[in-house]
Amino acid sequence: MNVKPHSLFSDFDISLFKAGKHYRLYEKLGAHLTEVDGVKGTYFAVWAPAARSVSVVGDFNYWVQGEHPLNVRWDGSGIWEGFIPGVEKGAIYKYKIQSNHSGIVTEKADPFALYCEHPPQTASVVWDLDYKWKDKKWMDTRKEHNALEKPYSVYEVHLGSWRRNAYGEFLTYLELADQLVQYVKQTGFTHVEFMPVMEYPYDPSWGYQLVGYFAPTSRFGKPQDFMVLVDKLHQAGIGVILDWVPSHFPSDAHGLGFFDGSNLYEHPDMRKGYHPDWKSLVFNYGRNEVRAFLISNAIFWLQHYHIDGLRVDAVASMLYLDYSRNDGEWEPNIYGGRENLETISFLKDFNEAVYTMFEGVQTIAEESTSFPMVSRPTFLGGLGFGMKWMMGWMHDTLQYFKREPVYRKYHQNDLTFSMTYAFTENFMLPLSHDEVVYGKHSILGRMPGDEWQRFANLRLLYGYMFTHPGGKLLFMGAEFAQSAEWKFDGSLDWHLLQYDYHSGIQKLITDLNGLYKTNPALYENQFTADGFEWIDYADHQNAVMSYIRKGVNEKENLVVVCNFTPVVREGYRIGLPKKGKLVQVFNTDETAYDGSGVTNAKAVKIDKESCNGREFSAAVTLPPLGVVVFKLA
Structure with a gap:
């Protein structure tokens, strides 16, 4: 058996956890290399309140259930824990959970794992976060770079398809730390935004269906390798934003779904706990422990990976009970409305925690509706985000630019309309990955006319975008007029840069970034x-x-x-x-x-x-x- 009673939890930790206010759960739950009574090993802790028994299975015990059983805490927290001597960094493990519900047995990856096996393998890896950061200058001055009255020109990147090596393989975090950092600096963007880097099982999800919320995907290297990438970006004066997905998660057998044989992380009412668009599960935002899990996850990336901002995905789907649901498929809130009151409360708590605990960071909402005061402080009744994507601007502008110029005089209100609401939120103008997939064409592909006119229209679009109030976001490839739609399983078409039209667009974006960064009129009052x-x-x-x-x-x-x-x-x-x-x-x-x-x-x-x-x-x-x-x- 060889499992020693041991705990990292104090009574105060447990009370915070039960109240949904413990925002550093990653320091307690999960696998932690430690020493007990002079013996080195690993302390394991997992939340599984519906479990009858929990065992750690792994390569150190031949995956035998019951060889290393954990002990349930006496305090009703539902936490199982124990210290296993001799389990070292690099050990591979899962939790074998026998449920109180009809004897159901699940085998789960650790929700708090710091590192995961390379997909399609699904186990967790015992790891640490030891790393010597070299970005002190950036961190000391980050609030000056990240303030709302500073330039925000964001380069959105999907790490798996930005560039591949000569064999068509992924670039590693370390290779990206050289090539991507140099490129972003050369083109003048102030920030990069990474589409989700947290571990995910299915490549076609682009990373938006997560299983390893605390682990950078092992597709590109180890956790410390990702730290090197962030570190190098900071040393180059470039901020780092991560896509964060608290809106839903997949039902993969090793993931969070039906974790201990019960609806632990997902809402038990499938009218609230299942997302029909993505066929995924939705977090139970009314459960205190789940709120603490999610907010701890956000804090984790800001603390341990020095992340400068979180772009929160699919906020609209979280805010509305009837999102993508027909009549009869949703239940109104206690006031008879369609707003998800538990989500609203959660998002306010999340933003308050982030802005209280970290100086010089931003949260950005991908929110496509007219929900009020998304980027206004919670003390004024807002959700507390720093910025919000201006989806209306994106839709109206691209619709306008698709029109032949001879007809544009009839549709100028498509452009002028944005200024009627431009200052109701702190808006970021996005031309994101969502606009260059599923038959929508590339940004260049939307432009009308002959070849010269298409590229002139694209230059016009970018010039208009960079002089319009608000932050800016361009998806990778748009900066050199990628002509094909984005494909997640290949590289951008870098060969296009041999052609003058494409290299001209790249130079234009570089110079527009320079114009934006060196002219205070374009950023000092960009949200007012x-x-x-x-x-x-x-x-x-x-x-x-x-x-x-x-x-x-x-x-x-x-x-x-x-x-x-x-x-x-x-x-x-x-x-x-x-x-x-x-x-x-x-x-x-x-x-x-x-x-x-x-x-x-x-x-x-x-x-x-x-x-x-x-x-x-x-x-x-x-x-x-x-x-x-x-x-x-």
Whole structure:
């Protein structure tokens, strides 16, 4: 038997756990290398309140049930624990659980495992988190990089398909620490966002169906290798955001589902506990121990992997009881409404915990509805997120850009509408992986016209995006105009960069990142109405829009003019707030981007001539399908 009674839990730990307020459960539950009475081994602890017995089975006992049984705590917590001498780092294990329910036996991976076997193998691995970080400079100044009034240009990455090696195999975390870090720095993004890196069994899920919530996937290396990747990004001045999935989990036999023979992690009412879209299980947000598990998981990545932000996936599916459900398939809340009150409470607790425990981090909601105050503080009644994806902007903008320019004059409200609600939340503008799969085409593939017009339209889209209020997010490949839809099981089409049109888009994105980062008018007030002022949104006939982006210092203000047709417009007059000159600082039609080179080479004088309801104005040249940015001098 050789299992010694041992515990990492105090009475206070147990009371916090039962109350759903223990946010560092990873320090107690799971497998922990330790020493007891001078003997080295591993302490195991697992939550299984419906169990009759729990054994640790693994390569150290030939997977024999009952060889190393754990002891249940006396305090009603449902935690089973024990110390097994001689079990070392690298040992492979699972929990064999015999349930009180009809003698059901389950064999489960450790929900708190720090490392997992390489899929399709499913066992957990005893591991540690020993690592010497070298990112002190970043961590000491992170709040200055990550503040809402700083640039947020995010490069979204799926690690398995960003780039493959010559044999078509995954790059390792260590290879990515060289190649990806160098690339992100070169192209000027301020942050990377990794699609889920937590262990997942099924590659076509893209990582969104998790089984190892505390373990970076072993597909690309060991936990410490992933730490190296984060460390190198920080040393390069790049923040790291992780996709986090507290919305659902798969029903794989070794996962969280039916863990101890009962609905432990999932809601027992399948109207709340089953997701019809993804055929997965939904967490029971009303159960205190489950809330503590999830919030502990978020805190874990911020603490042990120095993560700078969490983008929370599928928030809309969590907020509404009737999400993807027909009449009769859901039950209203106690007030007769469709909102999931338990989820709302959980999300508020999650955000309060994150922002209380860590300085200089952000949480970002992928939330596609009009649910109010998602990115407002909880003390004001909000959910407490730092930012929210602006899904309406994405949908309306891509719909507009699909139209032939000759018809755009009839649909300019598709673009101007975003400014009617742009400051109701702290919005991030996403062109994400979801927009380049399942027959939607690549971003380039949506652009109309001949080859020149398609690329000009794409440059126009990016110029408009980077000068629109809000943070920015581009999915990998969009920065060089990937022409095919994204495929999770291959590499991006890096060979396209040999062609001028594609390399021109990459240079454009690099320079747009530079424009964004070096002009405070584009980021200081990016989430407030103080940062934006229309010049003219009503020139539908010419399909032209013009606006001012404003920072704290008005001398830094920028004037932006967008021409959504392929017609060159010379002498196009725009109203301005004062006399002086307009100096062009950016033009998406430059020949360096493989544009046509229509430009404002010299400073443009501002005249005392009324236009757009203003006393002063200037006549500028607008390139075809282009965005021009000026400074007031």
